[in-house]
Amino acid sequence: MFYKKNHSQVNFFFLLTLTFIFYLYGKEWCSYLGIEWAIKYPKQFIFPLKIYISSFVKWLMNEAHFVIFSFKDLTRSISWIIEQPYQFILSLFAKGFYKGQGQEAQLILPPLSWIAVTTIITSLAIYTKDKVLVALVSLSFFYLAVFGQWNSAMITLSSIIIAVPIGVLLGLSLGIASYKSKIIEKIIRPVLSLMQTIPVFAYLVPILVMFGFGPVSALIATVIYAMPPMVHTTILALKGVDPQIKDFGLISGCTNRQLMWKVLIPSSKSTIMVGVNQVIMLSFNMVIIASMIGAGGLGYDVLTSLRKLDIGGGVESGLAIVILAVALDRLSQAYVRLRPESKSKNQSIFKKYGLLLICLAVMAATYLMGFVSEFIKSYPEELSVSTSVFWENSMRFINVNYYDLLESIKVFLLIFFLMPIKKFFIAIPWPWMVIIITITAWHYGKFKLSILTFLLLMFIVISGLWEKAMITIYLCGSSVIIACLIGIPLGIFAGLNKKADRILTAFVDTLQTLPSFVYLIPVVMLFRVGDFTAMIAVILYALAPAIRYTAHGIKNINKELIEASLISGCTPRQLLFKVRLPLALPEILLGINQTIMLALSMLVITALVGTRDLGQEVYIALTKADIGRGLVAGLCVAFIAIIADKIIVASSNRLKIKYGIM
Numbered sequence: 001m002f003y004k005k006n007h008s009q010v011n012f013f014f015l016l017t018l019t020f021i022f023y024l025y026g027k028e029w030c031s032y033l034g035i036e037w038a039i040k041y042p043k044q045f046i047f048p049l050k051i052y053i054s055s056f057v058k059w060l061m062n063e064a065h066f067v068i069f070s071f072k073d074l075t076r077s078i079s080w081i082i083e084q085p086y087q088f089i090l091s092l093f094a095k096g097f098y099k100g101q102g103q104e105a106q107l108i109l110p111p112l113s114w115i116a117v118t119t120i121i122t123s124l125a126i127y128t129k130d131k132v133l134v135a136l137v138s139l140s141f142f143y144l145a146v147f148g149q150w151n152s153a154m155i156t157l158s159s160i161i162i163a164v165p166i167g168v169l170l171g172l173s174l175g176i177a178s179y180k181s182k183i184i185e186k187i188i189r190p191v192l193s194l195m196q197t198i199p200v201f202a203y204l205v206p207i208l209v210m211f212g213f214g215p216v217s218a219l220i221a222t223v224i225y226a227m228p229p230m231v232h233t234t235i236l237a238l239k240g241v242d243p244q245i246k247d248f249g250l251i252s253g254c255t256n257r258q259l260m261w262k263v264l265i266p267s268s269k270s271t272i273m274v275g276v277n278q279v280i281m282l283s284f285n286m287v288i289i290a291s292m293i294g295a296g297g298l299g300y301d302v303l304t305s306l307r308k309l310d311i312g313g314g315v316e317s318g319l320a321i322v323i324l325a326v327a328l329d330r331l332s333q334a335y336v337r338l339r340p341e342s343k344s345k346n347q348s349i350f351k352k353y354g355l356l357l358i359c360l361a362v363m364a365a366t367y368l369m370g371f372v373s374e375f376i377k378s379y380p381e382e383l384s385v386s387t388s389v390f391w392e393n394s395m396r397f398i399n400v401n402y403y404d405l406l407e408s409i410k411v412f413l414l415i416f417f418l419m420p421i422k423k424f425f426i427a428i429p430w431p432w433m434v435i436i437i438t439i440t441a442w443h444y445g446k447f448k449l450s451i452l453t454f455l456l457l458m459f460i461v462i463s464g465l466w467e468k469a470m471i472t473i474y475l476c477g478s479s480v481i482i483a484c485l486i487g488i489p490l491g492i493f494a495g496l497n498k499k500a501d502r503i504l505t506a507f508v509d510t511l512q513t514l515p516s517f518v519y520l521i522p523v524v525m526l527f528r529v530g531d532f533t534a535m536i537a538v539i540l541y542a543l544a545p546a547i548r549y550t551a552h553g554i555k556n557i558n559k560e561l562i563e564a565s566l567i568s569g570c571t572p573r574q575l576l577f578k579v580r581l582p583l584a585l586p587e588i589l590l591g592i593n594q595t596i597m598l599a600l601s602m603l604v605i606t607a608l609v610g611t612r613d614l615g616q617e618v619y620i621a622l623t624k625a626d627i628g629r630g631l632v633a634g635l636c637v638a639f640i641a642i643i644a645d646k647i648i649v650a651s652s653n654r655l656k657i658k659y660g661i662m
Contacts, residue, residue, distance in 0.1 A: 019428065019436060026429045038429040046464035050628030057209060057627045075210045083216050086162045090215075093117065093161075094154040111154070113366040114145045114379050120363075121327070123355040128334040140327035148384035149320035155297035156324065159215065159290070160283050163222040167279045171227045172272070175234020176260065185235065192228040197597070197641035199604035200225055200289050201618040202634025205627050208293050218286075218295030226282035233275030237268035273336040280332050281512070284325040288517035289605070292622065298324070302517055306608070311395045311525050312388025318518040319387075326510070395525045410532050418531055421478050425470040430461055433470075437643065444650035452646065456639040465614060465636050472613040472640065475531060475606075476599045479538035483595050487543050488588060491550025492576070495584070501555075504547055511544045516605050524609055534606035542598035549591025553584030586652040593648040600641050 022029075030038045037045075064071040091097045093112055098105040112120075118141040125137040144153045178185035203221050211217040241264050249263035265272070291299035298321045305314030370377035398406075425433075434457045442450035460469045494501040519537045527533045557580055565579045581588075607615035614633050621630030 015436060015439065019432065022429060022432050023424055023427050026427060026432070030429055038431050041430060041461055041464060041466055043464065045462070047462045049463060050626070050632045052628065053631055054626060054628035057206060061209065078220075079211045079216045082162070082166075082219055086158065086215065086219060089161050090155065090158040093158050094151060110367070110370055110377055112363065113370055113377050114141075114150055115376060116359075116363045116366045117154070118142060118145070120359050121331075123359050125331060125334070127355055128331075128338055130334055133330055133334050136330060137327050140323045143323055144320055145379040146383075146385055147316065147320070148381065148386060149298065149317065150379060152296070152298045152301050152317065153320055153324055156287055156299065156321070159219060159222065159287070159295060159297065160280065160328070163219050163226065163283045164276070164279050166219075167223045167227045167283065168230055168276055170223065171230025171275065171279065172234050174227075174231045175238065178231065178235050179238040188231065192231055193642070194638055195224065196228050197600070197638035197645075198634045199601060199615065199618050199637050200286065201604050201607075201615075201622050202630050202637075204289070204293050205618075205622050205625060205630035208622075208625055209627055214294040215296065217293045218290035221293065222283050222286040222290055225286050226279045229278035229282065230275040233278065234272055237271035237275070238264055240271065241267045270336055273332070277329065277332040277336060280328055281325065284321065284328075285516060287321055299517075302521070306517070306521060306524070309525075310388075311521070312386075312390070312392040314521040315391040316386070316388055318521055322514055322518060325514075395522070398526065406526060410527055413535075414532055418474075418478055418535065422471065422474045422531075425474045425477075426467065430466050434458070434461070441643070441647055441650075444647055444654060449646055449650060453643050456643055459639060460636045463632050463636060465617065465633060468612070468614045468617055468633075469636055469640060471611070472600070472603060472615065472637065475534060475538070475603055475611060475613055476596060476640075479535050479542060479599050480592065480595050482535070483539045483543045483599070484546050484592055486539070487546025487591070487595070488550050491547045491588075491591070492554055492581075494547065494551035495554025495580075501551060504551065508544045508547050511540070514541075516541055516602055519602075520605070520609060529610035531611060533609045534603065534611045537606055537609070538599045538602045541602040542595045545591045545594035545598065547591075549587050549594065550584065553587025553591075554580055556587070557583045586655045589648050589652040589655070593645055593652075596644045596648070597641055600637055604637065 027039055030036055060071050061075075062072070091111065096107050096111045097109040099108050100106055118138060121141055122134060122138045125134040144150050174188060178188050200221070203224055204217075207217050207221050207224075211220055245263060245267050246259070249259045254263060287295070287297065287299035288302050289299070291297070291303045298317050301317035302314055302321065304310075305317060366376050374380065434454065437457060438450050438454045441453035460466055490504060494504040519540045523533050523537045523540070527536065561579065561583070562575070565575050570579065603611070603613060604615035604618050607613070607619040614637050617633035618630050618637070621627070621633060
């Protein structure tokens, strides 16, 4: 009778007990039974997929021909098409226009002055009629000039100006195509899911081989990384349009083209603009990573500082990226909320296009005055301020005065938290781990999910990367546990307290605008390289979803249920643990899911600080331009992410059905 009521819990504890036994005695049993292959997969049975992939790409680049042109000609043509607008924007904002090449090049026209660029960006903010935004944007760009980051920031901004429109247009086109055709949607959705789960470094290897080293390759990598959210948002936006609006368009005699561009797109503009905002932020997230294959600007400055352990320079450049990202993020969000104004036909040209005319006037004036005054042309270096010494002294002060405390925390967590988890995952025989995860998938998602999980796990096994995959899971799991222990209570607090919600929302928004590399700089300076450093960086990067989803789940519980619980005599503690948390659990699980996704993406970047997981495998492949090795390791990371995502989403859906939410 007890088993029938609690069979899930009994089965869970039974499997957990068996797993613990395998952890303690698995190696001894396998050695005794003569099945050492269950501990370490034999090298002779590893499928050399990475060799086949590398050989195929080599053939594609050197021998493949399509009618009258080769594949190499195609990639170089694409590179040339992207390079032309990029060079123009780069000349306009950062380098100026030259006649000739090399040492004989003569400057024809200087780049836009710092005053002109600041005026243009401020005008965009003024158009939103948000005074706080105007102050934020103008001060942000003034900061870049005063603190000596202007030139690098303009190179970065040039890349963003090119990458974002390409990502938006491609994403919008694919989203519209998916909306019109269910077949295209079925093809695109899994591809996009794979694109979002494959580590960024894995993109860089084939792009580097196909398009060469340089800023164009960095732009292409940025577009590929930043485009998927735009596709998803476009599909959701078009499907979310009120059917009555669509019917009115059809009744009015709209053609399919008119219906799309005159009715559906304008009606879903606000949602689509959210996708544009995501493209902007993901493009900034790629700034430092893209610098590894030729992108200059702030990302290159941060990467160089990180390699030289230049604390001050790294923090300065990192702060400049954050400030630029926050300014453009808030500006794009303001345009999402902006409502169209009705303009009178009798308005004067200045009233209609006043801001544009002011910008053109400032551009012309600063160009002319720049020939007379150096201050107008570029902010003088002698007036710039550097905070490099301040950051170096701050880090030195912390290391000198708090070294023992920081080191004791590090050693304690390494010995009593990280190392036991690492030993647990490495010690368990891989067949048992495959069985356990497959059974878990079957429990939540039944037959299809269990088969998918088994196949993806076996791909990791036969690729010979099982041990590195277990180290990846150990680092990801450790980071997610601590991120959830911090994030979920904060999310509960935000869900119950409006003031805390406002503060934590601002905190979470800031965390999500910071590029991933920025987290590495202070952590490396404080804790040096190793697994602990990687874990701290991952926690900081992946903390936001745990807070956001928990707060969302707590706030969106049906108020009638809360009132009924209070009438029934529930104490505040009972209300929280017996009502709010169980009902918010599906949302909390989705937050944990997103935390895992961010943790996995960050782990590839933390390979730079000495981890020995799949991220390091991808990074080594990048340094050696080994496409096969990078893609196989990247696919293994993606498959871990897909398994976690599918199982958690399935469990969340079961809970929603259980509590009548879905």
